[in-house]
Amino acid sequence: KAGVTQTPRYLIKTRGQQVTLSCSPISGHRSVSWYQQTPGQGLQFLFEYFSETQRNKGNFPGRFSGRQFSNSRSEMNVSTLELGDSALYLCASRPGTDTQYFGPGTRLTVL
Amino acid sequence: SQELEQSPQSLIVQEGKNLTINCTSSKTLYGLYWYKQKYGEGLIFLMMLQKGGEEKSHEKITAKLDEKKQQSSLHITASQPSHAGIYLCGAALNAGGTSYGKLTFGQGTILTVHP
Numbered sequence: 001k002a003g004v005t006q007t008p009r010y011l012i013k014t015r016g017q018q019v020t021l022s023c024s025p026i027s028g029h030r031s032v033s034w035y036q037q038t039p040g041q042g043l044q045f046l047f048e049y050f051s052e053t054q055r056n057k058g059n060f061p062g063r064f065s066g067r068q069f070s071n072s073r074s075e076m077n078v079s080t081l082e083l084g085d086s087a088l089y090l091c092a093s094r095p096g097t098d099t100q101y102f103g104p105g106t107r108l109t110v111l
Numbered sequence: 112s113q114e115l116e117q118s119p120q121s122l123i124v125q126e127g128k129n130l131t132i133n134c135t136s137s138k139t140l141y142g143l144y145w146y147k148q149k150y151g152e153g154l155i156f157l158m159m160l161q162k163g164g165e166e167k168s169h170e171k172i173t174a175k176l177d178e179k180k181q182q183s184s185l186h187i188t189a190s191q192p193s194h195a196g197i198y199l200c201g202a203a204l205n206a207g208g209t210s211y212g213k214l215t216f217g218q219g220t221i222l223t224v225h226p
Binding site for chain 1: 146156215
């Protein structure tokens with residue numbers, strides 16, 4: 001099976017812009033979780049989607065949003081980008097069982 | 112303070128040496144995961160532990176869960192340069208299956224193995 005894929009892998013934006021990141025889970029996995037990784041804060045949970053519904057949400061401002069489609073693919077959107085949003089954004093998928101499998105990440109740089 | 116504390120934060124060893132990384136939680140552990148990450152890349156799943164006293168091994172890596180101490184350890188035997196990277200522990204800190212989609216991570220341990 002193909003692993004979790006994320007597009008794009010690298011992205012450069014300027015402050016105030018918005019960005020959309022995409023994640024395709026492993027085939028058959030219905031849960032997709034998003035995480036933000038920065039040198040200062042480490043790896044932090046953003047949100048989880050299951051069957052097109054947000055099931056868990058982390059402590060991030062409303063500028064961070066996501067959605068999941070009927071084929072389980074997920075997107076996350078960040079509006080009004082700030083310099084502090086520069087990070088590696090990771091998505092992970094899992095089947096009905098427990099283990100999350102991560103994608104390669106999208107490196108977002110905000111200038 | 113962090114809900115999951117890893118120690119040490121970094122580790123430099125000579126090839127062939129054994130090493131241990133610890134992960135301690137301030138809350139009850141409902142599932143404990145170990146991942147490895149190359150800088151700037153995704154996380155590679157190593158092992159998952161759920162029950163107190165559980166121990167799992169894969170090649171030269173062994174992980175144990177001490178439920179009473181709310182702690183897990185990752186032990187690498189006869190380290191090799193290929194073991195170098197960042198080791199992260201992640202945990203489900205709430206009861207219920209939905210919590211496994213919302214993991215809390217430690218700050219990571221950077222492992223360097225000199226040939």
